[in-house]
Amino acid sequence: MRKKMQITLYSALLAAGLVLLPAGASRAAEGVDLKHVDWSFDGPFGKFDRAQLKRGFQVYREVCAACHSIKFVSYRNLSDAGGPEFTEAAVKTIAAESNVTDGPDADGEMFERPAEPKDRVAKPFPNDNAARAANNGAMPPDLSLMTKARKDGPNYLYSVLTGYDEAPADVVMADGMSFNHYFPGQQIAMPQPMSDEQVTYEDGTPATLDQMARDVTAFLTWTAEPKLEDRHRLGFKVMIFLTIFAGLLYATYKRVWRDQH
Amino acid sequence: MSGHSTFEPTSAPARWLERRLPILSLMHGSFVAFPTPKNLNYWWTFGGILMFCLMTQIITGIILVMHFTPHVDLAFSSVEHIMRDVNYGWLIRYIHSNGASMFFLAVYIHMFRGLYYGSYKEPRELIWILGMVIYLLMMAAAFFGYVIVWGQMSFWGATVITNLFGAIPVVGDHLLSLLWGGFSVDNPTLNRFFSLHYLVPFLIFGVVALHIWALHVPGNNNPTGIEVKGPQDTVMFHPYYTAKDTFAVVVFMLFFAIFVFYMPNALGEPDNYIEANRLITPPHIVPEWYLLPFYAILRSIPDKLLGVAAMGVAIFVLFLVPWLDTSKVRSARFRPLYKQFFWIFLVDAIILGYIGAKPAEGMYLLVGRLATAYYFIHFFVILPVLGLVETPKPLPESISKSVLDNTATGKPA
Amino acid sequence: MTADEAQEPTRRDFLYIATGAVGAVGAGALAWPFIHQLNPDASVKALASIEVDISAIDEGAAVTVTWRGKPVFIRHRTAQEIAAAEAVNVDELRDPQTDAARVQKPEWLIMVGVCTHLGCVPLGQQGDFGGWFCPCHGSHYDTSGRVRKGPAPLNLAVPEYVFLDDNRVKIG
Numbered sequence: 001m002r003k004k005m006q007i008t009l010y011s012a013l014l015a016a017g018l019v020l021l022p023a024g025a026s027r028a029a030e031g032v033d034l035k036h037v038d039w040s041f042d043g044p045f046g047k048f049d050r051a052q053l054k055r056g057f058q059v060y061r062e063v064c065a066a067c068h069s070i071k072f073v074s075y076r077n078l079s080d081a082g083g084p085e086f087t088e089a090a091v092k093t094i095a096a097e098s099n100v101t102d103g104p105d106a107d108g109e110m111f112e113r114p115a116e117p118k119d120r121v122a123k124p125f126p127n128d129n130a131a132r133a134a135n136n137g138a139m140p141p142d143l144s145l146m147t148k149a150r151k152d153g154p155n156y157l158y159s160v161l162t163g164y165d166e167a168p169a170d171v172v173m174a175d176g177m178s179f180n181h182y183f184p185g186q187q188i189a190m191p192q193p194m195s196d197e198q199v200t201y202e203d204g205t206p207a208t209l210d211q212m213a214r215d216v217t218a219f220l221t222w223t224a225e226p227k228l229e230d231r232h233r234l235g236f237k238v239m240i241f242l243t244i245f246a247g248l249l250y251a252t253y254k255r256v257w258r259d260q261h
Numbered sequence: 262m263s264g265h266s267t268f269e270p271t272s273a274p275a276r277w278l279e280r281r282l283p284i285l286s287l288m289h290g291s292f293v294a295f296p297t298p299k300n301l302n303y304w305w306t307f308g309g310i311l312m313f314c315l316m317t318q319i320i321t322g323i324i325l326v327m328h329f330t331p332h333v334d335l336a337f338s339s340v341e342h343i344m345r346d347v348n349y350g351w352l353i354r355y356i357h358s359n360g361a362s363m364f365f366l367a368v369y370i371h372m373f374r375g376l377y378y379g380s381y382k383e384p385r386e387l388i389w390i391l392g393m394v395i396y397l398l399m400m401a402a403a404f405f406g407y408v409i410v411w412g413q414m415s416f417w418g419a420t421v422i423t424n425l426f427g428a429i430p431v432v433g434d435h436l437l438s439l440l441w442g443g444f445s446v447d448n449p450t451l452n453r454f455f456s457l458h459y460l461v462p463f464l465i466f467g468v469v470a471l472h473i474w475a476l477h478v479p480g481n482n483n484p485t486g487i488e489v490k491g492p493q494d495t496v497m498f499h500p501y502y503t504a505k506d507t508f509a510v511v512v513f514m515l516f517f518a519i520f521v522f523y524m525p526n527a528l529g530e531p532d533n534y535i536e537a538n539r540l541i542t543p544p545h546i547v548p549e550w551y552l553l554p555f556y557a558i559l560r561s562i563p564d565k566l567l568g569v570a571a572m573g574v575a576i577f578v579l580f581l582v583p584w585l586d587t588s589k590v591r592s593a594r595f596r597p598l599y600k601q602f603f604w605i606f607l608v609d610a611i612i613l614g615y616i617g618a619k620p621a622e623g624m625y626l627l628v629g630r631l632a633t634a635y636y637f638i639h640f641f642v643i644l645p646v647l648g649l650v651e652t653p654k655p656l657p658e659s660i661s662k663s664v665l666d667n668t669a670t671g672k673p674a
Numbered sequence: 675m676t677a678d679e680a681q682e683p684t685r686r687d688f689l690y691i692a693t694g695a696v697g698a699v700g701a702g703a704l705a706w707p708f709i710h711q712l713n714p715d716a717s718v719k720a721l722a723s724i725e726v727d728i729s730a731i732d733e734g735a736a737v738t739v740t741w742r743g744k745p746v747f748i749r750h751r752t753a754q755e756i757a758a759a760e761a762v763n764v765d766e767l768r769d770p771q772t773d774a775a776r777v778q779k780p781e782w783l784i785m786v787g788v789c790t791h792l793g794c795v796p797l798g799q800q801g802d803f804g805g806w807f808c809p810c811h812g813s814h815y816d817t818s819g820r821v822r823k824g825p826a827p828l829n830l831a832v833p834e835y836v837f838l839d840d841n842r843v844k845i846g
Contacts (some may be wrong), residue, residue: 011406044523044694072341076720118720141535144341148526149534184544224534227344227351234352235522242515245700248510248693260299260496324711346716351709 035159053084056219069123074116082229099123133257138189161213166191296495298483307371308511314364321357331455336411355525365551379591380482386583391472405458412533428566486591494660553617560621587648597656723846745787759818791826
């Protein structure tokens with residue numbers, strides 16, 4: 001029994017240590033603590049809020065898509081289980097609002113056609129050079145994986161989107177840069193992208209800056225982790241199964257060893 | 262090999278096989294009838310756990326290769342294809358990436374078990390050496406596997422580590438372009454790392470077979486460090502240790518599952534979710550956690566070549582442990598001084614790991630240098646000297662006696 | 675053996691059987707994702723059906739589209755081709771099928787362009803029966819795509835399709 005307790009204790013300590021290591025350091029580069037939101041997808045039983053994901057997609061499309069691609073997402077993913085869960089008809093309509101390049105045709109020419117659900121979400125620029133040329137040399141990064149590409153990604157993203165401010169008196173801003181409390185170096189090439197009421201939500205939710213920041217962050221968490229709900233659901237079943245199985249195996253082990261000291 | 266088999270094939274097909282290729286009796290002698298000390302504690306279950314880890318990595322790896330494209334333009338997006346489109350691709354990928362961490366966690370526990378209980382001592386030196394070869398191969402496999410994902414950390418980690426070879430005088434630059442297949446880390450590098458990443462686990466498997474074969478000559482060490490005196494000290498491997506090892510593996514799977522399902526990226530670097538960009542260097546380049554201690558040692562020496570040499574010696578010194586440790590007593594249970602230095606060494610290794618993830622400047626650099634110095638002192642000074650000056654505690658007469666005594670006093674065996 | 679030990683085996687065996695059964699269930703559940711990953715993934719399944727705009731295909735013309743990795747012939751048949759197809763005595767065919775069974779609208783013939791012999795792509799408007807001719811081993815197909823001569827055992831396959839409207843057909 002002692003041995004089992006020792007093993008359990010060490011495992012618990014190790015797990016706790018490993019969990020605390022990342023959690024204890026939710027800071028932007030120079031030690032500024034990030035803002036923290038209680039996301040619906042946090043924790044082992046976290047799930048996405050469908051309405052929030054739909055609103056977040058609307059923010060992406062109307063505010064961010066002008067400069068930022070989400071190239072690993074296909075339109076058909078918008079109707080997948082575990083995501084915004086638009087209907088298939090709605091997805092066809094959404095896709096058809098954008099054009100994608102296809103071809104070559106019979107004459108050898110590339111041509112534009114409306115997007116279909118099977119296509120990847122249309123990119124605002126055909127390549128990185130075009131993106132830089134249109135943005136004073138700055139490259140608006142692809143957002144598909146942004147919440148996994150930054151430490152404590154969702155809170156980081158929310159903090160940056162709501163973290164713009166007037167530059168303090170002692171900070172000299174470089175040309176074309178905006179001051180942001182949470183961006184590493186405090187100077188960001190993207191000007192404040194959102195303002196209150198910029199989007200009119202289809203479900204009537206008031207579109208404050210804070211609301212839009214939460215919604216688009218939740219949406220981008222889904223683009224980075226579309227299988228999150230599947231993962232949590234399967235994880236629960238696996239943990240229950242393994243616990244029961246471990247219990248049975250422990251009893252078996254004890255029974256096998258009963259006649260030994 | 263294992264002359265412990267009392268196996269008599271009962272069926273005609275078994276007799277046919279046994280006469281031509283005695284594999285059934287080999288398996289029986291090695292994993293059923295093998296006499297194993299009866300006092301092994303849970304630290305001895307990590308060999309079986311490691312076998313589970315190797316099998317898991319190989320199986321998930323072979324499946325990932327069915328969907329992965331090893332080309333600079335397609336590698337990163339093929340991994341995203343696996344995560345998003347392939348049925349259960351996300352599960353297989355997260356098992357593989359977290360499985361690498363689990364593999365190293367288990368191997369470090371396994372190695373530290375060896376250091377504590379003197380499992381590397383005569384006549385088991387070669388088991389230890391083979392184990393060190395496996396550890397080196399594991400580090401190579403993990404490095405190659407991390408690079409082929411072609412994220413920022415993959416590319417820049419590859420650049421930093423391959424550039425180390427440029428430090429070798431005279432041949433350094435030629436060696437570099439040989440390794441790279443070009444003038445920098447690029448597609449030829451990715452392709453060959455992919456090939457080697459597939460190869461190395463099977464080399465590991467071969468060395469593991471030798472490792473187990475070498476183990477089965479003297480048989481397992483045990484927590485007392487005292488050799489088996491007779492059958493009263495042992496039990497048959499099956500069902501006693503198959504039952505215990507299976508239980509231990511499933512507990513390990515529980516721990517593993519926490520990472521796979523609830524924090525699959527906790528042990529990784531966020532920067533590796535950014536596609537490799539040869540024009541932008543990440544502010545901090547760090548390897549995966551299991552390579553951090555050696556990374557810290559590398560960076561604590563200001564000279565490039567000497568840093569590489571220090572890292573090399575730090576790994577190579579582990580091969581020499583059977584000869585550096587002069588004590589005639591195996592188990593730390595009976596070595597009160599060594600026991601303390603063991604724990605100090607463990608703390609030192611953890612400090613080195615912590616430092617490896619920090620920028621190499623200021624207080625971090627100072628602590629890293631002290632911890633590096635202590636690492637070498639432990640192996641080159643403390644181990645040899647301790648064996649000569651330490652007064653061990655009295656050893657029990659035999660394993661059975663120690664088990665009986667412990668049962669009487671209620672202490673764990 | 676004492677009386678207790680004689681009873682013991684049933685309790686012990688039950689534990690071992692229960693553990694073994696749970697283990698077997700677990701092994702099966704564990705194996706499933708490793709097998710299912712071989713099945714077509716979501717990006718392949720997204721291409722499982724295609725929509726084709728047929729408004730530009732004049733009478734007497736045909737296009738070939740790729741569907742599930744295979745060529746599909748879409749032919750806008752002329753009145754003569756339709757008549758010839760309907761006039762054939764079905765009993766004489768190696769693979770008896772009426773023309774009506776192979777088309778939804780008589781002027782649109784949609785078939786998988788893979789010869790049913792060994793998989794080559796037949797050539798259109800060739801052969802002795804006004805339809806298709808496969809150059810690999812000399813199979814002839816008529817204006818309904820039915821095999822008339824040569825080694826092919828079956829008529830050219832008709833995929834599942836539906837007309838979304840007069841200008842678009844969805845295949846698959």
